[in-house]
Each structure stands twice: as C-alpha cells, then as structure tokens.
Amino acid sequence: EAGVTQFPSHSVIEKGQTVTLRCDPISGHDNLYWYRRVMGKEIKFLLHFVKESKQDESGMPNNRFLAERTGGTYSTLKVQPAELEDSGVYFCASSQRLAANEQFFGPGTRLTVL
Amino acid sequence: AQKITQTQPGMFVQEKEAVTLDCTYDTSDPSYGLFWYKQPSSGEMIFLIYQGSYDQQNATEGRYSLNFQKARKSANLVISASQLGDSAMYFCAMRVSPYSGAGSYQLTFGKGTKLSVIP
Numbered sequence: 510e511a512g513v514t515q516f517p518s519h520s521v522i523e524k525g526q527t528v529t530l531r532c533d534p535i536s537g538h539d540n541l542y543w544y545r546r547v548m549g550k551e552i553k554f555l556l557h558f559v560k561e562s563k564q565d566e567s568g569m570p571n572n573r574f575l576a577e578r579t580g581g582t583y584s585t586l587k588v589q590p591a592e593l594e595d596s597g598v599y600f601c602a603s604s605q606r607l608a609a610n611e612q613f614f615g616p617g618t619r620l621t622v623l
Numbered sequence: 624a625q626k627i628t629q630t631q632p633g634m635f636v637q638e639k640e641a642v643t644l645d646c647t648y649d650t651s652d653p654s655y656g657l658f659w660y661k662q663p664s665s666g667e668m669i670f671l672i673y674q675g676s677y678d679q680q681n682a683t684e685g686r687y688s689l690n691f692q693k694a695r696k697s698a699n700l701v702i703s704a705s706q707l708g709d710s711a712m713y714f715c716a717m718r719v720s721p722y723s724g725a726g727s728y729q730l731t732f733g734k735g736t737k738l739s740v741i742p
Contacts, residue, residue: 604728610675611658613670
C-alpha cells in the first residue's frame with residue numbers, strides 16, 4: 510500500500526510568487542490534514558478535509574493560503590502571494606477514520622521564500 | 624486549550640541502553656489520544672505508538688513503549704536497547720475530540736526532542 514505522497518519535496522521561490530503544494534493521501538482515506546512547521550517552532554495544524562469538504566480550517570494563517578480537495582482524492586495548498594514568513598515544512602497527513610489511532614504523514618514539502 | 628510539553632530539547636543515550644523521552648499534556652477533554660512520531664534527518668514523520676485515554680494498559684510496539692500516567696498527565700516514550708538508527712527528532716502529539724474546542728481531530732504537537740545515540 511502506497512503511503513502519503515507530497516510534491517514537490519523542495520520549493521524555492523521569491524517573495525510575491527505563487528506556489529502550489531500537492532498531497533496524495535493513502536487510497537481510501539477520507540480524512541486529509543495539512544500541517545506546517547516553521548523553523549524552530551512546533552508543528553501546527555492548518556486544516557482538515559473530510560472527503561472534499563473543509564471540516565476545519567481554523568489553522569490557516571490568512572487568506573493568502575487556499576486549500577482544495579476536488580473529488581475527495583488529492584489536495585493542493587496554494588500560497589499566493591508568498592511571504593518570507595511562509596517558509597517552513599508543509600506536511601500532509603491522512604487517516605481512514607476521524608478518531609483514528611494513526612495519522613499517516615507524508616514526507617513534507619520544504620518551502621523556502623527568498 | 625490543548626497543550627503538549629516536551630521539556631528535553633536534546634538527549635544523548637549510549638547504544639544498547641534504554642532512554643525515556645518526556646511528554647506532558649494538558650486538556651480538559653476526557654477523551655483523547657496520544658501519539659509519538661519519529662522524524663529522522665531525511666524529514667519524514669514516522670508514526671511510532673498510540674495511547675488512548677481510556678486504554679487500561681500502556682501501549683507497546685516492539686522496542687517502543689509508552690509510560691502513560693493519566694493522573695500526572697504524562698505520556699513518556701521509552702525506547703529500549705537504543706540503536707544508532709534511533710537518532711532523530713521525536714514528537715509527542717495529542718488528539719482531542721472536536722467537542723473540546725478544537726475544530727476537528729487535529730493533532731497538537733510538542734516542540735520535539737532531538738535524540739542522539741552514541742556508539
């Protein structure tokens with residue numbers, strides 16, 4: 510069974526540019542989460558999809574971030590326009606059930622905004 | 624609000640020795656889950672072990688065990704017989720139900736402990 514995959518693994522962009530991160534959850538996992546770790550800080554929750562619906566987007570920092578999950582399969586997280594403080598590692602996780610004993614994480618996308 | 628505290632920024636352990644990584648948590652929700660993840664230098668987050676708040680016994684997974692002390696709100700990870708490959712960052716995390724104030728079954732993480740295994 511394939512794990513959670515994320516693309517790209519690294520992205521270096523300039524301030525003001527747009528970047529789109531992609532996450533493919535484990536097949537059959539309805540729940541998809543985005544998290545972010547900014548350098549030196551804790552891993553923070555961004556948002557949660559159940560299938561194609563946003564269950565909770567309380568962790569999204571501002572309206573420069575837009576997440577979608579069309580068709581309830583893969584998800585994208587777009588940052589537009591990117592700012593310096595957006596640099597960090599963006600993780601995607603998925604689980605089969607809401608109160609699952611596991612959330613499986615992807616390898617993360619390291620975003621650097623110059 | 625939910626909070627995870629990992630007080631050890633870094634730990635050293637001799638190969639083949641056991642090590643305990645500390646984690647305390649704070650929540651008013653009676654139903655919660657506690658997770659430990661390992662993040663090696665390659666960056667991926669590897670799930671290690673899970674403990675539910677109503678579980679009667681401490682969780683174990685191979686060389687990993689979770690020392691769950693509910694009254695003290697602690698969930699320490701014990702790694703037995705440390706190996707060089709155990710050198711990594713270790714994160715403690717908690718999941719509470721949406722009814723406690725969190726919007727969903729999101730995980731709240733601690734700052735992590737960097738474990739270094741010495742040959």
